[in-house]
Amino acid sequence: xxxxxxDDSRVIRAVARKILEARGYEVEEAEEGDEGLDxxxxxxxxxxxxxxxxxxxxxxxxxxxxxxxxxxxxPKVVFCSNEGSYASIEAAVQAGATEYIMKPFDSDVxxxxxxxxxxx
Amino acid sequence: MNREELDFFARLVKLRAGYVIGPDMAYVVENRxxxxxxxxxxxxxxxxxxxxxxxxxxxxxSDVVDALIAKDTYFFRHSEAFRSLREAIIPRxxxxxxxxxxxxxxxAACSTGQEAYSVAMILDQMAVELxxxxxxxxxxxxxxxxxxxxxxxxxxxxxxxxxLPVRMLLKYFGEAPDEHWQVNEPxxxxxxxxxxxxxxxxxxxxxxxxxxxxxxxxxxDAEGQAExxxxxxxxxxxxxxxxxxxxxxxxxLAERFLPFEGLDGVYLRPASARRAQTPPAPAAAPSANQxxx
Numbered sequence: 002x003x004x005x006x007x008d009d010s011r012v013i014r015a016v017a018r019k020i021l022e023a024r025g026y027e028v029e030e031a032e033e034g035d036e037g038l039d040x041x042x043x044x045x046x047x048x049x050x051x052x053x054x055x056x057x058x059x060x061x062x063x064x065x066x067x068x069x070x071x072x073x074x075x076p077k078v079v080f081c082s083n084e085g086s087y088a089s090i091e092a093a094v095q096a097g098a099t100e101y102i103m104k105p106f107d108s109d110v111x112x113x114x115x116x117x118x119x120x121x
Numbered sequence: 122m123n124r125e126e127l128d129f130f131a132r133l134v135k136l137r138a139g140y141v142i143g144p145d146m147a148y149v150v151e152n153r154x155x156x157x158x159x160x161x162x163x164x165x166x167x168x169x170x171x172x173x174x175x176x177x178x179x180x181x182x183s184d185v186v187d188a189l190i191a192k193d194t195y196f197f198r199h200s201e202a203f204r205s206l207r208e209a210i211i212p213r214x215x216x217x218x219x220x221x222x223x224x225x226x227x228x229a230a231c232s233t234g235q236e237a238y239s240v241a242m243i244l245d246q247m248a249v250e251l252x253x254x255x256x257x258x259x260x261x262x263x264x265x266x267x268x269x270x271x272x273x274x275x276x277x278x279x280x281x282x283x284x285l286p287v288r289m290l291l292k293y294f295g296e297a298p299d300e301h302w303q304v305n306e307p308x309x310x311x312x313x314x315x316x317x318x319x320x321x322x323x324x325x326x327x328x329x330x331x332x333x334x335x336x337x338x339x340x341x342d343a344e345g346q347a348e349x350x351x352x353x354x355x356x357x358x359x360x361x362x363x364x365x366x367x368x369x370x371x372x373x374l375a376e377r378f379l380p381f382e383g384l385d386g387v388y389l390r391p392a393s394a395r396r397a398q399t400p401p402a403p404a405a406a407p408s409a410n411q412x413x414x
Contacts, residue, residue: 085278087296094287101287103278103300110282113195117286 003027005046007037034058042070053082064096122151122166137186139320140340187264194232195283205384214330217360223255229334231260234271241311261317274304336366347373359392
């Protein structure tokens, strides 16, 4: 399984990478939305983990543009964000997110959400 | 923690809750009691033993038991079990209880309530099939403090993110203060919480079609397991279903229940066993004095 982490926080990328690699994922990282979309087009991840707000676009905008960059193989998208209001989570799900992780998280939460995303 | 202190705590927990603590678990016991010891200004485990001995029915003794039997729980723990509940177990009960049109589920040793609420959410998702049915979920635990939390239905960010799909968070929860979330009222109303000790015959709980007693009995000794199975069987309706933890091997299971074909950890109480075991009279409450004897 391939996971692309799109987050401008180096710390979050490092934490997520460690958890994902421990579960056997291949991991790539991007700091901004455009970079992430390019990686989707070139690398074809199975899962994209994305922040609510990136430096160059919102996570929702990323999600809206993703179909044009996924070559017919739409990855599952898991938001991972400090933004944890009902309205934000609902907006992400309505836009097509598979799962949503509210920060802070621990490895149990992260693993659980990955499992839920994989099962759906 | 020396051997004598470990033995004291082990006897206390065995008598109060049926849990077996082995001689190799000193580190676990010390770790679990560390915060409680600090809170009671005990500088070592021996002082905590003295506190319990001085007030065997007091709050500290209860807190010791609670700390040592606390179990990890989360929403839809082992999701396969809940899929079985929805796709095989409840449909079977529907056929059996067509006349009564009532379905009662017991989440035994429910801790902070996630299992009981998970069952209630499954029942809600089956609202069409169960239209006109009386539905009730009962959650019990030995620990009153955990039950108080369970009753509020309020969980922190970590708790609502373990096992709970985001769509179910949106459907069944609302935001609560301080980044917490609360189970919606219709689901809370479906669940009733109360104290019960699995070492004693359940009183006032009524009879059940499904009992979830997962990841509990494995901590009991063989005698405690078999006796508890008798008490559970005694409050199950004909053809009732018992759900244990996946892979749990429990003494006396084969004599009392039939395996539910194809489902790991799920057992059927045969109708012929109906009330075969009369619940024993409640034993005198074990005390910490007994534990220290």
